[in-house]
Amino acid sequence: MTQKVSGSPFLKPFFLKTPVRVASPLQQRRHTLPASEFRNLTSQDAISVFEIEREGKICVYFLQNSPYSLYVRCPELSLGWFEEGQLVAFIIGSGWDKERLSQKAMTQHVPDTPTVHIHVLSVHRHCRQQGKGSILLWRYLQYLRCMPGLRRALLICEDFLVPFYRKAGFKEKGPSEISVSNMQFQEMEYALGGQAYARRNSGC
Numbered sequence: 001m002t003q004k005v006s007g008s009p010f011l012k013p014f015f016l017k018t019p020v021r022v023a024s025p026l027q028q029r030r031h032t033l034p035a036s037e038f039r040n041l042t043s044q045d046a047i048s049v050f051e052i053e054r055e056g057k058i059c060v061y062f063l064q065n066s067p068y069s070l071y072v073r074c075p076e077l078s079l080g081w082f083e084e085g086q087l088v089a090f091i092i093g094s095g096w097d098k099e100r101l102s103q104k105a106m107t108q109h110v111p112d113t114p115t116v117h118i119h120v121l122s123v124h125r126h127c128r129q130q131g132k133g134s135i136l137l138w139r140y141l142q143y144l145r146c147m148p149g150l151r152r153a154l155l156i157c158e159d160f161l162v163p164f165y166r167k168a169g170f171k172e173k174g175p176s177e178i179s180v181s182n183m184q185f186q187e188m189e190y191a192l193g194g195q196a197y198a199r200r201n202s203g204c
């Protein structure tokens with residue numbers, strides 16, 4: 001049975017607390033941008049997204065399929081992490097309607113489906129290995145749980161990232177049918193349902 005994602009709410013931007021520090025009144029007045037902000041991406045973020053993807057040398061597969069063009073169609077399935085106005089990490093997802101991901105899933109957004117395809121999670125190269133990728137992924141999954149009708153998230157990744165996603169709660173579904181040149185991918189799944197406790201305490 002499929003359930004519709006009706007009236008999916010866009011993410012209201014939320015901010016982390018600004019770190020406590022001693023600053024002169026003049027310095028305080030200059031800092032008008034929030035220290036940390038999580039929000040859906042907009043078309044105005046396209047250049048920042050592109051820069052992170054380019055600098056990150058994300059595999060040719062993701063570059064070829066330009067996932068950043070997808071979030072224009074479904075911005076509510078994207079999430080950016082901004083520090084003082086600068087994009088430091090992002091996730092781009094879209095809707096999908098089959099049990100497993102296929103080549104078509106890389107360029108399509110199927111609306112009103114219970115499955116989110118996570119195309120890309122990327123952290124600015126200067127900000128890696130600081131826990132940001134894990135934190136953003138966790139926040140994104142919490143956010144998806146709050147969207148009515150969503151049941152699971154799927155992604156593909158190279159073998160070396162399987163432990164990273166496993167640690168975030170994803171389960172392996174086996175080798176993906178998607179391949180590019182000599183690159184092979186593992187498909188992984190995260191169940192969004194059955195998380196009543198998390199939902200009660202996540203501010204949905």
Ligand SMILES: CC(=O)SCCNC(=O)CCNC(=O)[C@H](O)C(C)(C)COP(=O)(O)OP(=O)(O)OC[C@H]1O[C@@H](n2cnc3c(N)ncnc32)[C@H](O)[C@@H]1OP(=O)(O)O
Nearest residue numbers: 056119120121122123128129130131132133134155157164
């Ligand atoms: C669905 C997809 O998007 S798959 C493609 C994923 N994205 C990319 O490859 C883009 C380039 N890479 C990145 O942007 C980042 O390195 C990410 C998103 C993979 C990880 O984000 P980070 O903020 O660096 O990771 P974070 O600090 O939260 O977690 C680090 C953990 O991930 C593991 N990890 C991160 N990158 C790698 C890597 N390239 N190879 C192996 N392990 C890795 C680390 O070993 C570490 O594990 P530990 O906690 O057991 O020590």
